[in-house]
Amino acid sequence: MTGLLNGLGQKLAERWVTLLGLPGALFLATAAAARTLGHAHALDLARLTGRISGWAKAPVATSLGGQVVVLGAVVVAAAAAGLAAQALGAGVQRVALAADWHTWPRPLDRAARVLVTRRRARWAAATERYRRQRDADARALARDGQRADPARRRAAYHAVRRIAEEEPERPTWSGDQVHAVEARLGRDHHVDLPLLWPHLWLVLPESTRDEITAVEQALARACALGGWALMYAALTVWWWPAAPLAAAVALTARHRVRAATALYARLLEAAARLHLTDLASQLGIDHTGPADTALGEALTRRLRASSTGRPRPSSSSSGPPAS
Template sequence: MLAAFWAAVGGKLADRWAAVAVPALVFWLAAGGAWTLHRGGVHTLTDHSTWLAQQSAAGQIVILTAALLTVGLSATAVNRAATPALRLIEGYWPRWADPLRHRLAGWLADRAAAEAPVWQAAYSRVHGQADPVGRDLTRYNRLERRRRRRPAATGHFLPTPIGNILRAAERRPIDKYGLDTVILWPRLWPALPDAVRRDLLAARGALDAAVTTAIWGLLFCAFAPVTLLAVPAGLAVATVAIVLAIPGRAQIFGDLIEAAYDQHRTVLYAQLRWPLPANPAEERAAGQALTAYLWRGSDANTPTFTPFQP
C-alpha cells in the first residue's frame, strides 16, 4: 500500500513539475538553438554530445542535475513574477508614471464615451424591431462585447484594455448588487462549491500561463548578442500573448467571478444571518450595507439578524 502511495505521489510530483517546467524547457531549448546557430550550426551539436559522453557517470549526473535545476528554478521565478507582471499589464504602475496612466485612462474613457451614442442607437434598432436584421444584430453584438470590456463609470478606467476587462468584472457585482468584489471575495471564496472553485482556479491558471508566456518572450530578447533573430522572435511571442491570449483569458476569468456572485451571493447573507433583500430594488442598498458591515463592523440596531440555521 505504501509503495502504491509513493508511486502516486511521485507521479503527481512529476506531472506538477512538467506543467511548471515545460515553458521553461522550451525557452532553454530555444536558447540552446540560438547558441548553436551562433557557434556554427547544427553540426556543432556533435561536439557537445561527444564532450558529454566523455564525462564520467558522476559528471554526467551533475551536469544533467544542474540543467534540471536551471529549468526548474527559472520556471519557478517566472511563475512567481506572473502576478506582479499582470498588475503592470493591467495598468497599476508606480506613482512616477501617474501622468501617463491618467492620460491613457482618460483617452480610453473618452473613446468609450464617444461610442456610447452609437451603442444606444444600435440597441434601439435591435430591441425596437420584432425581427432585427442580421447587420444590426452583428453591429450591436460587437458594440456590446466592447462595452462589457469596460467599466461603466469613467473614473474607474485603467490605462490598458486588459486592466479595464478585469476592472469591469470587479465592478459589475457592485453595480448590480452593491457587493464590493475586492472586500467580499475572501469571504465568498470558502463558501463556493468545489466545482466553481476548480473552474476559477483553472481560469486563473490559464491567465497566468499567458502572462508567463509574455515574460518568456521578453526574456528571450536577452539573447540578442547571440543572434539578432532573438529580438523579433521574443517580441512576437510577447505581442501575441499580450494582444490575443491575455485579453481572452482575462475575459473568461472575469466572467466566472461575476457568475460566482450572480449565483452564490445569497450564501453571504445566509452565513452572516443578514436578511435577504426582498426585491431587486432593495438589493443594491442591502449589498452596500453588508459590505460596510464586513469591512468596518457596526453597532446599529438594524437590520435584525435572521434565525440561525445549522
Template sequence: MPTKFLESFGSKLAEKWVATLLTPAFVFWLGGAAAGLQRFGWKSASTWFSQQPEPLQIALLIGVLCVIAASAFVVQRFDLPVLRFLEGYWHPWLRPLRRCLIALEAKRSQRISTRWQTLKRIDPSQRNAEQRDELVQLDWQQLHLPLEKQLMPTRLGNILRAAEQRPLEKYGLDTIVCWSRLWLILPDAVKKDLQEARADLNTASRFWLWSLLFFIFWTFLAWWAAPVGIFSAIFAYNWALDAARNYGELIEATFDMHRHLLYQSLRWNLPPDPNEERRVGQQLTEYLWRGWG
C-alpha cells in the same frame, strides 16, 4: 548514455506538472541554445560534448534540467506582479504614461458607447444582420469596460476592473473586500472552475514574461529572437485577455448565484428588493472591512 536514464527522463517529462510548469522554461532555454549555437557554431559544441566522458555528459544534462526547473520556479513566483503590471498598476514615475493611456482608453470607451447608442436608436425591425451583430459586439465590449472614473491604462486592467465593479453595482458588495470570505464557503465544484480560470490567466501572464525574457536575452545572439519574442508576447497578451474575460464572468456569476452564502454565514438577512439589497450590501461590506455596518 544509459537506456535506463533515457527512459526515466522520458517518463518524468510526461508528467502533467512538468508539462504545465517547465514547458515555457524549456522553450526559453532551447531557444537560447539555438541562438547560441547559431552565433558560435554547432560543430564545436557537439564535438566538445561528445569528447566528454559519459558520467560528465549525464551530469551536464542533469545540471541543464536543474537550471530549467529552477528558472521555471523563480519565474512562477512573479505571476502576480506580472499580472498586476499588465493590468496597469505601475510605479508612480510612470504616471504620465498611465494618464495618457487612460485617456486613450476613455476615447475608446466613448466611441463604443456613442456607436452603441446610435445603433440602439434604430428600430429593431429596421436593423440589418450586420448592424445586429455589431450591436451585440458593442454590448459585449461595454460589459468589459468599467466606469469612466475607474478606467485602467490597459485593456486587461479594464476587463478585470469591470468584473470587480459589477457585484458592487448590482449588490453593493465590494469584490475585493468580500471575495476572501465568500471563497471559504463556496462549493468545491465552483472553487475548481474558478481555480482553473485563474490558473489559465496566471499561465498567460507567465508566458508573456517568458516572451519578454526571450526577447531581452537572446536578441543579441540571433536576429530571429526579436520577432519570435514579440510575436509570442502579443499572443500571450491576447491569451490573457480571453482568460481575464472568462475569469471575470465566473466571479460575477459566483456573486449572482452564491452571495446568499455570505449573508447566511454572517447571519445577515438577504433583502428581497434589489435596491434594498444594494444598501444592505454596502453595509455588509463596511462591516467586513471596518467591523461595523
C-alpha cells in the same frame, strides 16, 4: 499511504516537466544557438551542427561522470529558467490586470494614466456611435413600422465591448474585465465586491471554488508564457531570430491571458450573484427572495462595520482573490 505518496510524487514530477523542465530546456537550447551563431551567422545550421558535434566529442561529454554532471547542470538550469519565467509572469499578471496602477512608480503611472484617458475617449466615442445607431433604428421602426437591419447596431455594440464592457478605469483590457464586474455589482446590488469577496469565498460550494481556482491557475500559466516571451526577447541581443519567436510567444500569451481573464471575470460575477443570499444567511441577515440592492447594502454595512479601522479596498484595488 505509500501509494498516495507515489501518486503525489508522480503528479509533481509531471507538473515539473510540463511547467519548468520542457520549456526551460527549449529556452536553454535557443540560448545556446543564440550565443553560438550570433547575428552574423544567424541561420547557419552547418555552423551550429558543427559546434554541437564538437561539444559532444569533448572529454566531459564522453565519460559517464561527465554526462551525469552535464545532465544535472541542464536540469538545474532548465528549472532556474522556468522559475525566472514564472517570476516574470507574476509581473506580467500585475501589469495585465493593472489593479494597482495608481501606485506604480513614475513614469509607469503616468503612462498608465495616458492609456486610461485614451481608452475612455475611445469607449465614449464608440458608445456614442452605438447610441446614434440605436436611435436611428428606433426612429425607422416608428416611421416605417419595420425593423431595420440589426447588423450595424450589433457591429456598433460589439465595437464598444471590444474596448471595455463598462467605462474604462484601468489601462488594460484585461484589467477592465475585472473592474466591469465590480462596477456592475455595485450598480445592480450596491455591493462592494473587494470587501465582500473573502467572506463570500468561504460560503461558496466546493465545486464553484474549484472552477474559479482552475481559471486562476490558467491565468497564471498564461502570464508565465508572457514571462517566457520576455526571456526570449532578451536573446535578441545576440540573435535576431529570437525576435519573431518572442513575438509569437507574446501573441499566444496575450490571447490566453485575455481568454482566462474574461472567464475569470464571468465566474466571479456569477458566483457573487448566485450566492449573496447564502452569505446573508451565514451573517444572520434576514432576507427573502432574490438578491437586490437592499441586501447588497445590508451586506456592505455589516462587513464594513466589522472591518472598521482597517483600510477599505478602493475600486482600483486588486481583483477579488480566489482564496
